[in-house]
Amino acid sequence: xxxxxxxxxxxxxxxxxxxxxxxxxxxxxxxxxxxxxxxxxxxxxxxxxxxxxxxxxxxxxxxxxxxxxxxxxxxxxxxxxxxxxxxxxxxxxxxxxxxxxxxxxxxxxxxxxxxxxxxxxxxxxxxxxxxxxxxxxxxxxxxxxxxxxxxxxxxxxxxxxxxxxxxxxxxxxxxxxxxxxxxxxxxxxxxxxxxxxxxxxxxxxxxxxxxxxxxxxxxxxxxxxxxxxxxxxxxxxxxxxxxxxxxxxxxxxxxxxxxxxxxxxxxxxxxxxxxxxxxxxxxxxxxxxxxxxxxxxxxxxxxxxxxxxxxxxxxxxxxxxxxxxxxxxxxxxxxxxxxxxxxxxxxxxxxxxxxxxxxxxxxxxxxxxxxxxxxxxxxxxxxxxxxxxxxxxxxxxxxxxxxxxxxxxxxxxxxxxxxxxxxxxxxxxxxxxxxxxxxxxxxxxxxxxxxxxxxxx
Amino acid sequence: xxxxxxxxxxxxxxxxxxxxxxxxxxxxxxxxxxxxxxxxxxxxxxxxxxxxxxxxxxxxxxxxxxxxxxxxxxxxxxxxxxxxxxxxxxxxxxxxxxxxxxxxxxxxxxxxxxxxxxxxxxxxxxxxxxxxxxxxxxxxxxxxxxxxxxxxxxxxxxxxxxxxxxxxxxxxxxxxxxxxxxxxxxxxxxxxxxxxxxxxxxxxxxxxxxxxxxxxxxxxxxxxxxxxxxxxxxxxxxxxxxxxxxxxxxxxxxxxxxxxxxxxxxxxxxxxxxxxxxxxxxxxxxxxxxxxxxxxxxxxxxxxxxxxxxxxxxxxxxxxxxxxxxxxxxxxxxxxxxxxxxxxxxxxxxxxxxxxxxxxxxxxxxxxxxxxxxxxxxxxxxxxxxxxxxxxxxxxxxxxxxxxxxxxxxxxxxxxxxxxxxxxxxxxxxxxxxxxxxxxxxxxxxxxxxxxxxxxx
Numbered sequence: 081x082x083x084x085x086x087x088x089x090x091x092x093x094x095x096x097x098x099x100x101x102x103x104x105x106x107x108x109x110x111x112x113x114x115x116x117x118x119x120x121x122x123x124x125x126x127x128x129x130x131x132x133x134x135x136x137x138x139x140x141x142x143x144x145x146x147x148x149x150x151x152x153x154x155x156x157x158x159x160x161x162x163x164x165x166x167x168x169x170x171x172x173x174x175x176x177x178x179x180x181x182x183x184x185x186x187x188x189x190x191x192x193x194x195x196x197x198x199x200x201x202x203x204x205x206x207x208x209x210x211x212x213x214x215x216x217x218x219x220x221x222x223x224x225x226x227x228x229x230x231x232x233x234x235x236x237x238x239x240x241x242x243x244x245x246x247x248x249x250x251x252x253x254x255x256x257x258x259x260x261x262x263x264x265x266x267x268x269x270x271x272x273x274x275x276x277x278x279x280x281x282x283x284x285x286x287x288x289x290x291x292x293x294x295x296x297x298x299x300x301x302x303x304x305x306x307x308x309x310x311x312x313x314x315x316x317x318x319x320x321x322x323x324x325x326x327x328x329x330x331x332x333x334x335x336x337x338x339x340x341x342x343x344x345x346x347x348x349x350x351x352x353x354x355x356x357x358x359x360x361x362x363x364x365x366x367x368x369x370x371x372x373x374x375x376x377x378x379x380x381x382x383x384x385x386x387x388x389x390x391x392x393x394x395x396x397x398x399x400x401x402x403x404x405x406x407x408x409x410x411x412x413x414x415x416x417x418x419x420x421x422x423x424x425x426x427x428x429x430x431x432x433x434x435x436x437x438x439x440x441x442x443x444x445x446x447x448x449x450x451x452x453x454x455x456x457x458x459x460x461x462x463x464x465x466x467x468x469x470x471x472x473x474x475x476x477x478x479x480x481x482x483x484x485x486x487x488x489x490x491x492x493x494x495x496x497x498x499x500x501x502x503x504x505x506x507x508x509x510x511x512x513x514x515x516x517x518x519x520x521x522x523x524x525x526x527x528x529x530x531x532x533x534x535x536x537x
Numbered sequence: 538x539x540x541x542x543x544x545x546x547x548x549x550x551x552x553x554x555x556x557x558x559x560x561x562x563x564x565x566x567x568x569x570x571x572x573x574x575x576x577x578x579x580x581x582x583x584x585x586x587x588x589x590x591x592x593x594x595x596x597x598x599x600x601x602x603x604x605x606x607x608x609x610x611x612x613x614x615x616x617x618x619x620x621x622x623x624x625x626x627x628x629x630x631x632x633x634x635x636x637x638x639x640x641x642x643x644x645x646x647x648x649x650x651x652x653x654x655x656x657x658x659x660x661x662x663x664x665x666x667x668x669x670x671x672x673x674x675x676x677x678x679x680x681x682x683x684x685x686x687x688x689x690x691x692x693x694x695x696x697x698x699x700x701x702x703x704x705x706x707x708x709x710x711x712x713x714x715x716x717x718x719x720x721x722x723x724x725x726x727x728x729x730x731x732x733x734x735x736x737x738x739x740x741x742x743x744x745x746x747x748x749x750x751x752x753x754x755x756x757x758x759x760x761x762x763x764x765x766x767x768x769x770x771x772x773x774x775x776x777x778x779x780x781x782x783x784x785x786x787x788x789x790x791x792x793x794x795x796x797x798x799x800x801x802x803x804x805x806x807x808x809x810x811x812x813x814x815x816x817x818x819x820x821x822x823x824x825x826x827x828x829x830x831x832x833x834x835x836x837x838x839x840x841x842x843x844x845x846x847x848x849x850x851x852x853x854x855x856x857x858x859x860x861x862x863x864x865x866x867x868x869x870x871x872x873x874x875x876x877x878x879x880x881x882x883x884x885x886x887x888x889x890x891x892x893x894x895x896x897x898x899x900x901x902x903x904x905x906x907x908x909x910x911x912x913x914x915x916x917x918x919x920x921x922x923x924x925x926x927x928x929x930x931x932x933x934x935x936x937x938x939x940x941x942x943x944x945x946x947x948x949x950x951x952x953x954x955x956x957x958x959x960x961x962x963x964x965x966x967x968x969x970x971x972x973x974x975x976x977x978x979x980x981x982x983x984x985x986x987x988x989x990x991x992x993x994x
Contacts, residue, residue, distance in 0.1 A: 116910025453573025
């Protein structure tokens, strides 16, 4: 007998988790599509040379790599950006520009699992390439907004900054050549105290005056208008700095035009992100009720996606939803999902002699858009209802021989345990309509034990 | 510069193909869910010992296997059945029985690509385990029916047989000990002539009389009632044979109860399938207009899913949609998909000064359920419309400065190139309603160059 087990860092998704995950992926697809982003897919395996050296030294070390049956060196993708760069370089003439794609797929990293990381996880990327238009930047912010709203997150903030603002301020402080070091220190501000960061900066030879200016900048908070006015002062007449401030102001104004609620887009000069990659707007987003979770959706603008594979410059802008982190956050806020079925109606198998009737009823309910599980065996009704309740069905329908004879049916709300008798007089339409109405009413009041994320679906 | 290329046997999915594929996966999810099948997922990588020896010698040879960072022998899954067996053995107590799951995921096989096979492909499995109820068998047939119908296949036939019928007939012919050899020969009947199969059977020492009976059985065609009556004669008083014939009769009757059109479920005694695995009903399904394509959805009943990992017997029944084969078939019948965008409305970016207006209009269209691509740059209108037409948008909306001043808009049907002027007098509701109606009308008459599969979505 072989022990059934999964590899360290890998997970099975049981129905309760898989349902929540599928719902969020579904929402992501819908929102991405609503802006014209088109789906693509790329292979899990790539030539090793496509993958190595494109991430960090760390991702190189974490690569799952081996020789395939033909002796080729291959690797499993560790993100969706590198495969997209290869894809874009290979197909750009077929695709046309600008090109907007989304890609929802698993990636693999042989990470140290002690940090609570998984070795297989999902990424949900969307990008617009082939344009430097600020409209594409704005659209990234709007997509992130619509995505989090559609998932059902009630309180979140999208924090934006522009790398040119940082560059401008560093230039004015005479720190342009120390940009990477300085920004890496500032990036620690969420986790470390301002004092610790100040000490680190001083250690790098930054003057006390410059340290004060940097911490002032990173600490700026308030309405977008206030922060932008202060940033305008800090960048002075630096050209990139002014361009960055103007771009941020345009995003804030555009968000208002598109109907985003005030305050959901915040200008936060402490957001820096992947310094070597991003060149314009950068974005992070946070659950207001769980800010320590970190950013659940991040991205920004870059100058050139695929310089390693093509001479054609491909500027772009895009972001990625961290679905595992978001799910962890929703679980912490709203509890663990307990619904284990995608179906809404559990049709009890009461009497084998009525199999034909049950089949007709189930088919009619499905034709009316309801998902129905018909129990395969005529086991004891109590046993069937217990399983249905455990799995989180909102409702069960019981029709035994007596009910068939009387033209009635029992509709059971499994959350409240209340029953209603339906008089359908053998008329399938009447039965289907009644079940539909009662089900809609039952779903209005989901049981307390069901997580928001699952019950919203 | 690194050459951007994919590995042999691996494919990129560009938007036109990815859209068709996503639509079919979406339909599969919806139909599986409508019967109460719940999603699960398992890792791409498993311990090698979980995977080896569970398929055939061929799949063992095709396994992508390597040592991971911890020196563990691991392999990439080559199907979804073996991971499901491991999953079921590991989690059966949490899941409860009967358990119905679906699993849509990629699998990998280092196959010989000369046969036109891919090394990475998608499987779409659904199974009910933990019950021997014939209702679960029937439900498999109904799910396959609803799935193909929902995908939009107009003419298809689900061919069913029962392994017990075959066993009964072989027993009566004194061939029980030669079952595997005989059935392997009979399985060639689609591709080889009856004469060639007869010669092969004779070579295995089957008497002329038995050969004649076997070919008669395999050749039985006609209405389900006729075929069942003839099979009843052939199985005589064999107990498994009679059970098999009765089970097939129950499926045919159940299909009728559930509203399946006559003839869509056919009893075909030549269907044998994976001899060592299936023990009851077996199923294959074919496009009537392209029977040479082979079965696009196949499955059956098995006695024990996970005997290698647990002592608990887990009988089950399930099937799998061959999405690559189905897509190839739909392409052959209806042409290649040419729609490259999931969006319906292309909003022309005419005048940068009206950016705020465009954003408001796009947001209102999205709120009304329409997917809208707003072009990021105020390029020449002709250039924008050309891209929109190439990508297969059904419609474009043009509102320039003059139109804004006059409170009008141009709605362009990109298939017919006809334009309609909308008078909206600056009232966003009027504009959105008008675009919605015109779009619905435009979608009624898709352009001829668009494949069914894509335009149905």
